[in-house]
Amino acid sequence: MPLARQIYERLLMAIDTGVLAPGARVASARTLASELGVARGTVEAAYQRLTGEGYLLARGPAGTIVSPHLPRSPRAGRAHAPAPARRATTASKPKRLASLASQAQSPLPLQLGIPALDAFPRKVWARLAARRVRTSSIADLGYGDPCGEPALRQAIAAYLLVSRGVPCSADQVFVTTGYCASLTLAASVLLRRGETVWIEDPGYPLTRTVLESGSWIAHPVPVDADGLNDAAGREGAPHARMAVVTPSHQAPLCVSMTVARRLALLDWASRAKAWIFEDDYDGEFHYAGPTLPALKSLDARDRVVYAGSFSKVLFPALSLGYVVAPKATVPAFERALRAAPSRGSRLLQETVAELLTAGHFARHLKKMRLLYARRRAWLVQALREALGERLEVDPTRGGMHLVVRIRARVGDRTLARRAQRAGFACQALSERYATTALRRRSHGLLMGFTNVASPVQAREIARGLRDAFAIE
Template identity: 60%
Template sequence: MNNPAGHSPAPLPALERDVSTPLHRQIYLRFRTAIEQGVLKPGERVASARSLASALNVARGTVEAAYGQLAGEGYLIARGPAGTVVSPALPARLVEPRRAAAGHVERGAAPAAPDVARMPPLLPLQLGVPAFDAFPRKLWARLAARRIRAIGVSDMDYGDPAGHLPLREAIAAYLGVSRGVPCSAAQVFVTGGYRASLALAARVLLEPGAQVWVEDPGFPPTGGVLGDAGMRPVAVPVDAEGLRVDLGRHRAAAARMAVITPSHQAPLGVSMSLPRRLQLLDWASRARAWIVEDDYDGEYHYASAPLPALKSLDGHDRVLYAGSFSKSLYPGLALGYLVVPQRQCQAFDAALRAGSNGCPQLMQAIVADFMHEGHFARHLRKMRLLYARRRAFLEQALQQAFGDAVAVALQGGGMHLIARFPGVQEGDAALARRAQTAGLNAQALSERCASAREQGLLMGFTNIASQVQARRVVKRLQAALAL
């Protein structure tokens, strides 16, 4: 971490490598706490990912995953060649000092937990979060209260590390009907989310050092998770039809896995074409490689019905389907799931029993009730209509404010749009920096590219509740960009 005078960055305390907390999570927690307690101040530059990775003896992707999460939550801002800094829009100190127990800090965690009541609010245009105002909280509270009242002695023990059986059954039923994924409950494994699912798949199916295709541009944490697991991510370009399988073969012919987002590519939003899907499945079958399908927001398709999952075309059982409740319900659940080929169920079950007590059973039971009683399907239908409207609010406000100076890319679905400013000389990183300084969480598309630097601002629209709010947010953006 650098001080304002530009001295060499002070190293973080040594990471705990013998605990369950992933390394990128440890780095994220320590930076977040340092920012919230005023140790790192607004505008202060932090170490580059390369130098910090070298100092901590971790993969560069591990640091980039931590920095990506911090940037996504509004703590850090990337300024291209000028480095990465603490967001100037943050107050100088977010939390009051706390007295920790004498000499005690939880291993693998930050020195002090943040005060949730004082956490920075959700910033306009933030990516990757559902519409919090539209979540059925009263219904959810009733289901939770019913479960708590009915809790018995058997509910107080550890549950099945593979997941609460009624939830696994509900997920299997939902996927078979809505996503075209035929599977049994035994093939569904409940995890702590996408990162946990990917780490589990890598640990069970791959040898250390294996090459894995990842999308370029792509979702930053993917490379970090794979790097932490000892794998070698290989960036493969994405075009209008999805992952370039031919370039993947050229760059890493011996790859053992590909991690893709075929329904709505993260972040470009394109859907993988049928010929490209068949090409990828053929590669996996011939190379005896695996495909992890991250269907992170596949439910949200506005032009037509949601596209069938890639897994529905998998005739050789090479695809693992990863889903999450973070986008469909809310991220605080920290629940995801992984559908694995039938012949791999025993290996995955053994891996979970050896290394995990599983996810909290009570929360899994509430989600299972929500699904079994039909609330989940109704909620998704409501959200599809709502997000289509909110996307239109933001798109129209951008067009009215910027006119021909902006080109808004609207794909078939997803939870964000891309606004490009083709006549502007500055790069998207500079524009994103201006927006973030004004308290708007637009992100630079180029920062998610490993090679070809595509330009554009990524803007989440899920929490744009009205036309009035959209105009107000875009007016702030227009003033910040000075276009």
């Protein structure tokens, strides 16, 4: 087939399948000829044919575009259509809930782990990022430090010391792409394959996934109102080499680990020469009483690896987290990161560093604490009005979601499925348990409240849930 015909066929297929949408700009003939290694006249011949058939529109110096007047191709419709299951789910939502998820990229109502995206200071962020781009030097365009940008590591160390009571230096802070990367890093540095790790039961599902994918043994340890039961851990897995815990607000029960349990866990780690991985994913969001210090602040024997994330306090698309390594393990963490295949974005890290050092981060957190306390109260009040005596909300002092118990003849999984079919992203508590006995007697629903924008929306959500549950 002649080269011009091949180029014509490629472009025609791209237009027909919707890869090149109406109005999309195509490469200039000179540029495409250079990329393909053909004569410019060959590309121009293909373009002229497509223009003559009405597929392309030449605009002179403004370039050539796909004709905006083309009818939508059936194949393009199939290429861009949502999956049938999603289409059916969306179509089945009540009309009054359409506004709750009108934008495809917006969080679903009651979605867990998503901060208040509508309250993020986008103008401040845009200004800082733009200034960072404008002032970039040639050196800034190269690969950065695999351990993280020095400015961000220093800013994190300063923030943790003042706000979370974690004494550390910048060289102990290592920047990662989030929780899973942080846990994988710590386990690979501190553990041998096949060693046992205590995990909370109930707990965060990805913790078990990460450990098992790395050939470590995840041993569930029950959690009660005081936090992880270390006595049960010592009895069930006495030779464990690490414990992964969320002491500030346990995920998902939101209880805070008592001081007695914290000291007992630290004592176990010291005696057993084991490690504690502290996931302080939302420790900043405490609404009743003083903000709890991190477990790491009590770590006199340096057995705790402290992990945090900016995804819960800023926005998830950052994919930015960090770990604070014990001093003796810093060289091992450095070696592991320098051998890692990928690095985070220097621009994002430097922008977050300026957000911290300029005081914007602290102001944002203060604003979010007040906002989340209000949104939490809105949702609780609306649920009580809609569900009455059938509803019980666990009394927690912090976190980013509610633990709701509903008296019904069906289990929490059934209620969660009904809610999800109606467009709500609440989840069943029982699914977070690894032990069958605990799963059978522990029922509840997990509901994120951070993106409940108003009392009106809270009441709308509560009425929608009541209708979806169809409780007799």
